[in-house]
Amino acid sequence: MAKNRRLHALPLLLTGTCLLVAGEGSSPTARLTQALRAQAPAMGLGMLDGLRPGAPFRDRAGATHVRYQQTYRGVDVYEGVLLGHLDAAGRMAAPDPALQTGIDLAPATLLPEDRIRSIVARDLPAEGRTWPMACKVIVFPTRFQGGITWRRDARGYLKVDPRFSVGTPRRPEEYRWAYRVSAMQAVAGGLQATEYVVDGLSGEILRKWDGFQHGSASAQGTGYSQYNGTVAIDTTQEAEGGPYSLRDSLRATKPYPDPQGTGWPEWGGVGFQTVALDLSPLPANPSGTLPYLEAQNVWGDGGRFHWGLDDPMGVRGETAAVDAHFALGRTWDYYADVLGRTGGIDGEGGSPISIVHMPDADGSAWDNASWSPAWFVMMYGDGAANGSLTCLDIAAHEMSHGVMSYTAGLNTGEAQGLNEANSDIHATMVKFYLWGAGGKGAVVPDATTDPVLPDAELWSLGAQASPTGTPTRWLYRPSKDGLSPDAWFDGIALEDPHFSMGPASRAFYFLSRGASADPAQDTASAYLPAGMAGLGNDKAIRIWYHGMATKVADPHTDYRGLRVAMVAAAEELYGAGGPEAAAVRNAFAAINVGAPQGGKEPVQVVFPEVPHSPFVYPKVLVAPALEPVKLPVPRVANAADTGVEWSLGGLNVLVASGGHLQDGWFTAPMVSEGYGWPVKAASHEDPRRFAVDMVFGVGMDCDSDTETDACDLGALALANGGVNVYPAANLYGSARGVDDICLELFLEGFRNAFNP
Amino acid sequence: MKRLSLLLAFPVLALVLGCTAGNSTPQAPAAQAMTYTDPVTTPSDWKLVKDPSSTPTRLVLDLVGPSDGTRYRGAGFTLRTDTTQVHYGRFPDYLGNPTAYHGDGGVFLDRDATGSWDVAPRLQASGIKGDRLMVGIFQDTDDQAWSLAWGSPIDGAKARTCSTVVLRIALELDASAHPGTVALELLKARAIPENVGTVVDRKMVAIPVKVGVLDLK
Numbered sequence: 001m002a003k004n005r006r007l008h009a010l011p012l013l014l015t016g017t018c019l020l021v022a023g024e025g026s027s028p029t030a031r032l033t034q035a036l037r038a039q040a041p042a043m044g045l046g047m048l049d050g051l052r053p054g055a056p057f058r059d060r061a062g063a064t065h066v067r068y069q070q071t072y073r074g075v076d077v078y079e080g081v082l083l084g085h086l087d088a089a090g091r092m093a094a095p096d097p098a099l100q101t102g103i104d105l106a107p108a109t110l111l112p113e114d115r116i117r118s119i120v121a122r123d124l125p126a127e128g129r130t131w132p133m134a135c136k137v138i139v140f141p142t143r144f145q146g147g148i149t150w151r152r153d154a155r156g157y158l159k160v161d162p163r164f165s166v167g168t169p170r171r172p173e174e175y176r177w178a179y180r181v182s183a184m185q186a187v188a189g190g191l192q193a194t195e196y197v198v199d200g201l202s203g204e205i206l207r208k209w210d211g212f213q214h215g216s217a218s219a220q221g222t223g224y225s226q227y228n229g230t231v232a233i234d235t236t237q238e239a240e241g242g243p244y245s246l247r248d249s250l251r252a253t254k255p256y257p258d259p260q261g262t263g264w265p266e267w268g269g270v271g272f273q274t275v276a277l278d279l280s281p282l283p284a285n286p287s288g289t290l291p292y293l294e295a296q297n298v299w300g301d302g303g304r305f306h307w308g309l310d311d312p313m314g315v316r317g318e319t320a321a322v323d324a325h326f327a328l329g330r331t332w333d334y335y336a337d338v339l340g341r342t343g344g345i346d347g348e349g350g351s352p353i354s355i356v357h358m359p360d361a362d363g364s365a366w367d368n369a370s371w372s373p374a375w376f377v378m379m380y381g382d383g384a385a386n387g388s389l390t391c392l393d394i395a396a397h398e399m400s401h402g403v404m405s406y407t408a409g410l411n412t413g414e415a416q417g418l419n420e421a422n423s424d425i426h427a428t429m430v431k432f433y434l435w436g437a438g439g440k441g442a443v444v445p446d447a448t449t450d451p452v453l454p455d456a457e458l459w460s461l462g463a464q465a466s467p468t469g470t471p472t473r474w475l476y477r478p479s480k481d482g483l484s485p486d487a488w489f490d491g492i493a494l495e496d497p498h499f500s501m502g503p504a505s506r507a508f509y510f511l512s513r514g515a516s517a518d519p520a521q522d523t524a525s526a527y528l529p530a531g532m533a534g535l536g537n538d539k540a541i542r543i544w545y546h547g548m549a550t551k552v553a554d555p556h557t558d559y560r561g562l563r564v565a566m567v568a569a570a571e572e573l574y575g576a577g578g579p580e581a582a583a584v585r586n587a588f589a590a591i592n593v594g595a596p597q598g599g600k601e602p603v604q605v606v607f608p609e610v611p612h613s614p615f616v617y618p619k620v621l622v623a624p625a626l627e628p629v630k631l632p633v634p635r636v637a638n639a640a641d642t643g644v645e646w647s648l649g650g651l652n653v654l655v656a657s658g659g660h661l662q663d664g665w666f667t668a669p670m671v672s673e674g675y676g677w678p679v680k681a682a683s684h685e686d687p688r689r690f691a692v693d694m695v696f697g698v699g700m701d702c703d704s705d706t707e708t709d710a711c712d713l714g715a716l717a718l719a720n721g722g723v724n725v726y727p728a729a730n731l732y733g734s735a736r737g738v739d740d741i742c743l744e745l746f747l748e749g750f751r752n753a754f755n756p
Numbered sequence: 757m758k759r760l761s762l763l764l765a766f767p768v769l770a771l772v773l774g775c776t777a778g779n780s781t782p783q784a785p786a787a788q789a790m791t792y793t794d795p796v797t798t799p800s801d802w803k804l805v806k807d808p809s810s811t812p813t814r815l816v817l818d819l820v821g822p823s824d825g826t827r828y829r830g831a832g833f834t835l836r837t838d839t840t841q842v843h844y845g846r847f848p849d850y851l852g853n854p855t856a857y858h859g860d861g862g863v864f865l866d867r868d869a870t871g872s873w874d875v876a877p878r879l880q881a882s883g884i885k886g887d888r889l890m891v892g893i894f895q896d897t898d899d900q901a902w903s904l905a906w907g908s909p910i911d912g913a914k915a916r917t918c919s920t921v922v923l924r925i926a927l928e929l930d931a932s933a934h935p936g937t938v939a940l941e942l943l944k945a946r947a948i949p950e951n952v953g954t955v956v957d958r959k960m961v962a963i964p965v966k967v968g969v970l971d972l973k
Contacts, residue, residue: 709832709890710890710891710892711834711890711944713881714831714832714892714946714960715960716879717829717879717894717895717948746881751883754885754890755857755883
């Protein structure tokens with residue numbers, strides 16, 4: 001059987017000179033596609049593989065970039081992507097592939113879709129209403145199968161997150177026919193979108209993950225917004241003489257793309273729309289939303305909407321809708337006029353939907369906002385501690401998640417944090433663009449004039465929605481929130497992406513504004529003590545967007561990969577060896593990623609992956625309680641002294657008591673639940689450089705005879721048989737049954753403790 | 757005190773013998789082979805019996821369940837032996853790498869008869885710590901849940917009779933081993949009965965595994 005390979009580097013055949021793409025008269029995409037198909041064998045693709053082009057993106061230099069979805073027998077291949085390029089003269093440049101090669105799957109009769117839906121429905125928590133689910137057949141590389149995820153619980157401890165965890169032994173096959181299913185459900189905490197991959201033959205759930213990325217006839221109407229004053233908003237008169245709706249068909253020129261194929265919402269049309277949620281029972285309103293209609297095309301009253309007091313469809317409800325609608329229009333213009341992305345989120349003018357007044361499932365106000373790539377929708381809550389989360393930077397943040405879905409598509413691990421940072425960065429630029437240039441022109445200014453705001457306020461997120469004006473995040477100094485790191489370290493992916501994003505946001509700040517040489521300043525970096533000069537907003541954002549749109553092919557790109565992409569983008573836009581590329585190197589060096597311009601590679605501490613780790617983050621080590629387990633030895637590069645200093649901690653989580661760390665061996669105490677212990681290994685030579693890993697300690701004495709042995713696995717298997725004979729109290733609390741996640745943890749912990 | 761005297765006397769005796777022979781200190785002859793005598797059993801016994809694949813230096817022992825038709829959902833045990841004489845041998849894991857301390861006897865299945873439907877996972881674990889070997893194979897029976905979901909139980913997730921080999925372990929002769937009997941001490945053995953969930957005590961059951969005698973020669 002062919003080996004499972006992911007092609008990241010092309011052979012010389014493609015990386016040498018550029019190829020002139022023939023086919024005069026056809027579209028650039030068609031010519032590029034034709035040329036790439038001719039080169040498919042060199043990229044490891046076979047006769048049954050295909051490449052389906054997405055929307056082309058033409059940059060300011062005239063080059064065209066197209067993101068291709070890999071197919072096999074006409075079916076999409078999970079995480080199979082190819083980024084193709086044509087320069088302004090129509091010559092093909094070396095593409096950036098992230099392809100799945102060696103697929104060898106025979107046609108098969110798959111389980112019917114309704115059975116797949118029932119499997120997913122059974123897996124969803126028995127909570128609120130669910131939306132119709134659509135299934136799509138895909139080819140799934142089994143190396144992405146399974147995986148346990150974690151979260152910081154309400155108390156601050158690292159715990160397993162069963163909502164998005166799959167505990168199942170990895171399959172020996174390299175690829176499987178599977179279904180991709182997108183589920184949406186009302187749950188405690190708001191709406192929850194969950195993405196599933198289900199084996200098409202066995203019905204086994206292979207992977208699942210959070211489907212949300214959080215952030216928290218044309219007419220022009222007048223909107224009285226809460227955050228932006230009185231504004232002009234683009235609306236639509238639904239019929240001659242009829243009411244107006246919050247539908248903007250000037251910018252979005254194609255219908256809702258309906259990625260689920262469900263026809264939702266059935267009243268939709270061309271133009272991005274701002275609507276309210278309607279949780280009335282099915283099938284009274286299958287769309288689950290209600291359009292805003294207004295006879296005079298005058299909307300809202302500028303007052304804050306109070307959840308539970310004000311009518312979401314009334315004038316105060318309209319106010320929040322005005323803010324969301326206005327912000328999306330300004331963000332759309334920023335992408336079009338500054339960055340050349342005229343087609344909005346999908347690059348083709350597809351109409352997204354903004355849903356305001358999203359409640360928590362318990363009926364209270366929802367303190368968040370989100371983008372769902374599977375549903376092509378943005379959602380806004382009205383805030384418990386905050387006002388409606390529809391202010392300019394939050395809305396721009398969510399739309400930028402949408403653009404990310406159709407450009408670099410970053411997800412998983414460090415890439416999730418980079419995705420969040422990308423949204424905050426563009427949101428900040430939108431503020432400069434609107435308040436400094438009136439939302440006009442092709443340049444992002446370096447200061448605002450209306451209103452005039454200090455840098456500290458502009459380079460932060462969410463201040464408008466906060467009653468106290470305190471932002472949620474600070475791009476120039478992420479650690480001001482008390483949770484986010486200011487610099488990269490190996491293991492940063494263990495943090496929530498809204499914290500692991502911090503260094504990337506800070507790097508962009510340095511790239512634009514520079515870094516101070518005064519260590520007392522918030523804008524100074526210990527990794528670049530001499531500081532650096534910035535390029536200004538306009539250059540910085542052009543480099544950033546060009547890098548994301550044209551240089552990042554792999555959805556799992558990490559901080560180091562992003563640095564490579566951004567240096568390449570700067571060199572392409574402004575020339576190799578120039579101050580722009582140097583500034584990129586310095587900005588990343590200032591967050592502990594790579595060497596500064598002209599400097600030497602810094603000391604780097606990196607943990608190896610743990611073979612067979614059942615966690616999504618492949619370095620997590622599972623340790624049975626009371627059994628010493630040897631931690632992976634980190635690799636210390638670029639140092640004469642490769643020794644490390646071990647300590648507990650290193651992440652912004654509570655460290656549970658009782659964990660014992662000595663000389664690279666860890667012993668977990670007997671625990672009543674599974675806990676994650678962060679362990680830190682700092683370089684002896686340069687203690688500023690360190691790596692953090694997680695040891696997950698579990699109690700495995702399932703029959704309570706004070707020993708951990710293979711018979712405990714039997715006790716666990718017995719409990720998992722649905723009879724709850726042994727509740728396995730040491731694993732997940734006394735009143736709960738166990739599932740395959742527990743079995744995976746047991747087997748991994750057993751292997752680590754007892755197989756030398 | 758008597759033991760201490762003997763220890764003190766031994767170097768002297770060796771020195772005398774060495775001088776007499778005009779040679780280095782002689783060593784006891786190393787054991788060359790393992791012999792295992794199967795235990796005497798009845799049809800209702802669990803037992804560790806010698807596998808035909810055994811060699812003089814690698815003894816493979818099979819865990820075999822009762823032949824009275826009783827059905828189980830898995831079994832495991834913890835064994836202790838003298839690891840200065842013999843050590844626990846490895847078997848290929850499911851990927852073919854020699855990492856496991858047990859071999860699968862094939863009683864418990866992870867696919868149904870068609871080969872395509874997964875039944876509940878077949879759980880296997882083996883490991884050593886000091887002189888102890890811990891090993892077990894169990895079926896994560898989930899037929900009730902599958903039945904609830906789709907209306908029919910999945911064949912293969914059933915309890916199985918264990919009258920054939922459930923699992924194998926191996927003992928390998930150390931080069932420095934000396935002749936004599938090596939203790940094989942079964943510290944713990946448990947099985948999941950078929951009627952788990954309906955029996956009154958609702959527990960894994962202790963299984964008295966009969967163990968034979970290991971001699972080094």
